[in-house]
Amino acid sequence: MEKKNVLITGAAGFLGSHLCDKFISEGFRVIGMDNFITGDKKNIDHLFDNPHFHFIEHDVTEFIKIEENLDFILHFASPASPIDYLKIPIQTLKVGSLGTHNLLGLAKAKKARILIASTSEVYGDPLVHPQSEDYYGNVNTIGPRGVYDEAKRFQESITMAYHRFHGLETRIVRIFNTYGPRMRLNDGRVIPAFMGQALRGEDLTIFGDGLQTRSFCYVSDQIDGIYKLLFSNYSYPVNIGNPHEITIKDFAEEIINLTGTDQKITYKELPKDDPLQRQPDISLAKSLLGWEPKIEREVGMRKTFNYFKNLTEEELYKSEHKDFTKHIKK
Numbered sequence: 170m171e172k173k174n175v176l177i178t179g180a181a182g183f184l185g186s187h188l189c190d191k192f193i194s195e196g197f198r199v200i201g202m203d204n205f206i207t208g209d210k211k212n213i214d215h216l217f218d219n220p221h222f223h224f225i226e227h228d229v230t231e232f233i234k235i236e237e238n239l240d241f242i243l244h245f246a247s248p249a250s251p252i253d254y255l256k257i258p259i260q261t262l263k264v265g266s267l268g269t270h271n272l273l274g275l276a277k278a279k280k281a282r283i284l285i286a287s288t289s290e291v292y293g294d295p296l297v298h299p300q301s302e303d304y305y306g307n308v309n310t311i312g313p314r315g316v317y318d319e320a321k322r323f324q325e326s327i328t329m330a331y332h333r334f335h336g337l338e339t340r341i342v343r344i345f346n347t348y349g350p351r352m353r354l355n356d357g358r359v360i361p362a363f364m365g366q367a368l369r370g371e372d373l374t375i376f377g378d379g380l381q382t383r384s385f386c387y388v389s390d391q392i393d394g395i396y397k398l399l400f401s402n403y404s405y406p407v408n409i410g411n412p413h414e415i416t417i418k419d420f421a422e423e424i425i426n427l428t429g430t431d432q433k434i435t436y437k438e439l440p441k442d443d444p445l446q447r448q449p450d451i452s453l454a455k456s457l458l459g460w461e462p463k464i465e466r467e468v469g470m471r472k473t474f475n476y477f478k479n480l481t482e483e484e485l486y487k488s489e490h491k492d493f494t495k496h497i498k499k
Contacts, residue, residue, distance in 0.1 A: 197221070209351075276331075283328075285325070287344065288344050293318060301453070339404050371432065378418075379434070384449060394454060408450060
């Protein structure tokens with residue numbers, strides 16, 4: 170039987186690279202696309218000799234030309250950490266708008282089903298807890314985080330417009346905090362930030378009083394949920410995340426215990442519009458997909474720590490501010 174083709178944008182990113190592995194293991198031919206603005210080639214180095222993987226270096230905000238037939242498209246190209254999208258705000262907005270428009274047009278032309286990666290950030294600093302898919306959010310459109318939040322909200326809107334107007338087969342996943350191997354150390358997100366500080370012997374930095382909450386989902390669970398959603402018959406947004414909530418302060422103490430270090434916790438001012446609570450209501454994913462996370466945080470964190478522990482000295486100490494300039498078209 171001829172293999173089905175799937176295009177995965179953001180293929181060199183954290184989730185994108187794991188999705189490439191998943192679809193190849195499930196018997197698909199994967200076309201990976203990335204411009205390396207935040208992705209890392211080392212995440213997909215192991216795939217370049219695989220006959221079922223083809224890579225295209227390309228910016229999805231530019232016209233996309235694919236000669237092959239496409240059965241599925243997964244759009245995961247986007248900066249996803251505060252350090253990234255605050256440093257490249259225009260590119261973040263463009264990939265959520267122009268990039269999504271290009272890929273929806275490609276899906277229409279190829280008669281392909283498309284899954285769009287949205288985010289729990291569409292809920293903003295939520296006034297409803299936990300957050301379910303019918304909550305419209307509490308988002309500051311003109312705040313510094315708005316470049317990411319609104320890019321994703323627009324992404325959902327244009328995707329549903331293509332679904333309603335053109336009859337396009339669409340899927341939307343709202344991704345909550347996810348962690349695991351291949352995260353970029355010091356990218357501004359909680360887990361790599363804490364682990365980087367612990368491994369360097371630095372005190373762990375908490376922004377705010379540490380009583381804000383997050384819910385962390387291990388990457389294999391997240392990928393499984395995304396895969397099941399793609400092959401469902403549901404076109405509206407679905408939360409995929411782990412509902413087990415923890416305060417940032419308690420989590421920092423978990424990291425110190427995990428790494429066996431004796432760092433202290435220091436406190437800094439909470440950034441503007443940083444959400445105080447984040448917990449997914451996954452009732453829909455349970456009933457629709459038969460999905461819920463399986464990996465306990467203790468197990469997932471140990472796997473993630475072992476990954477970071479094996480980084481080189483250069484990777485451990487390099488600046489958190491990646492140089493984006495060579496990848497950006499002004």
